[in-house]
Amino acid sequence: MVSEYCEKIRISAMAIRDGETPPLSEQEVSKHLESCADCRLEIDQQKQAMALLDGRSRRVFAQDVWPEIAAAVEATKARPRQPASVLPFVILCLFLLTHKIIEVLPSVTAGVMIKLAPVAVLVLFFTLIKQNPFEINQNLKLQGDTK
Amino acid sequence: MDDSTAIQKCKAGETEAFSHLVRKYQVEAIGHAVAILGSLEDALDAVQDTFLDAYQAVGRFDVSRRFYPWLYTILRNRCFEMLASRRKQAAAGAEVVEILVHTAKDSCGVAASVVDAALRELAAEDRELLTLKHLDGLSYDELAERLGIPAGTVMSRLYYARKRFREKVLTVQETIDFRENDDG
Numbered sequence: 001m002v003s004e005y006c007e008k009i010r011i012s013a014m015a016i017r018d019g020e021t022p023p024l025s026e027q028e029v030s031k032h033l034e035s036c037a038d039c040r041l042e043i044d045q046q047k048q049a050m051a052l053l054d055g056r057s058r059r060v061f062a063q064d065v066w067p068e069i070a071a072a073v074e075a076t077k078a079r080p081r082q083p084a085s086v087l088p089f090v091i092l093c094l095f096l097l098t099h100k101i102i103e104v105l106p107s108v109t110a111g112v113m114i115k116l117a118p119v120a121v122l123v124l125f126f127t128l129i130k131q132n133p134f135e136i137n138q139n140l141k142l143q144g145d146t147k
Numbered sequence: 148m149d150d151s152t153a154i155q156k157c158k159a160g161e162t163e164a165f166s167h168l169v170r171k172y173q174v175e176a177i178g179h180a181v182a183i184l185g186s187l188e189d190a191l192d193a194v195q196d197t198f199l200d201a202y203q204a205v206g207r208f209d210v211s212r213r214f215y216p217w218l219y220t221i222l223r224n225r226c227f228e229m230l231a232s233r234r235k236q237a238a239a240g241a242e243v244v245e246i247l248v249h250t251a252k253d254s255c256g257v258a259a260s261v262v263d264a265a266l267r268e269l270a271a272e273d274r275e276l277l278t279l280k281h282l283d284g285l286s287y288d289e290l291a292e293r294l295g296i297p298a299g300t301v302m303s304r305l306y307y308a309r310k311r312f313r314e315k316v317l318t319v320q321e322t323i324d325f326r327e328n329d330d331g
Contacts, residue, residue, distance in 0.1 A: 010306060011302055011303050014302075014306050014309070015302050018280075018287070018305075020286070020298075020302065022302070023299070023302075045310075045313055046306070046309050046310065046313070049313035049316070052262050052312075052313075052316060053262065053277060053282070053312075056247050056259065056262065056281065056282060057247065057282065058178045058182070058246065058248070058278065059181075059247055059249075060174055060178065060248075061174065061177040061178060061181065061187060061190070063173070064170070064173065065169065065177075065191060065194055065195050066166050066173070068195050069165075069169055069195055069202070070162070070166065072199050073199065073202055074162075076199075076203070
């Protein structure tokens, strides 16, 4: 079982080899390596693994995908956009309003089931329209937000 | 035409400007998709879908950013979605596609075919990380940007990926040696 410190040393040693800033100082890493044969061996093996990949090149695939993309773009342009239907939301609003009116009527004693009805209906509603009401719209921007 | 000019033209609805971006980055994108998916056919599908998604989202693209890292984020999401659905379908195609340029034996005495086979044996996440680091020479910060993870995580993930890669190289080499001895 390798100690957590040895793992940190090894990760740091490889980061130094990659020319990056490691979590432990170069001095601390060198000092540990002088006394830890296991870490020295592991780092040697890592360097061997790196040597197998360094200097290799990615194979080049010269396929041209533009014709397919151009056709798909044209097809998208030709397709008319479906306006978002507001009808389900209107029905939901009417239901919630009616429910509230019934709930405040003095002649009606609101039981637990009546009180929970809007929650159940809302869950059912968003399940049916396949939308997540808690989803954050990443496309919306605050005023003055340039990012 | 530079990228930002092409993007501005795309935003103005000039489809032809987008062809400039596709033709500039398609080779790189296909290479990256192949490294993740291990299949050229799937990679081409992923790249086409990615460019189409990018075209539809280009209106929201911030021209002060570099185009390819943004495109790469879309591409890798596509690729990992494909991998997930492929796992669900269980039977993946048996197509084997080389990730590396194959040359004669290198200074380490290990053939590119062995290195390639070891890469293919790795998990897609490890293969992606190792190829971006060693074949494209990205820094930890660039890797962090591409993969959407902190640079510290890149450091440790790279360490474990190299460890697993070395183990795979040994396994592949042993299998080849065993077969050669068996045939001989």
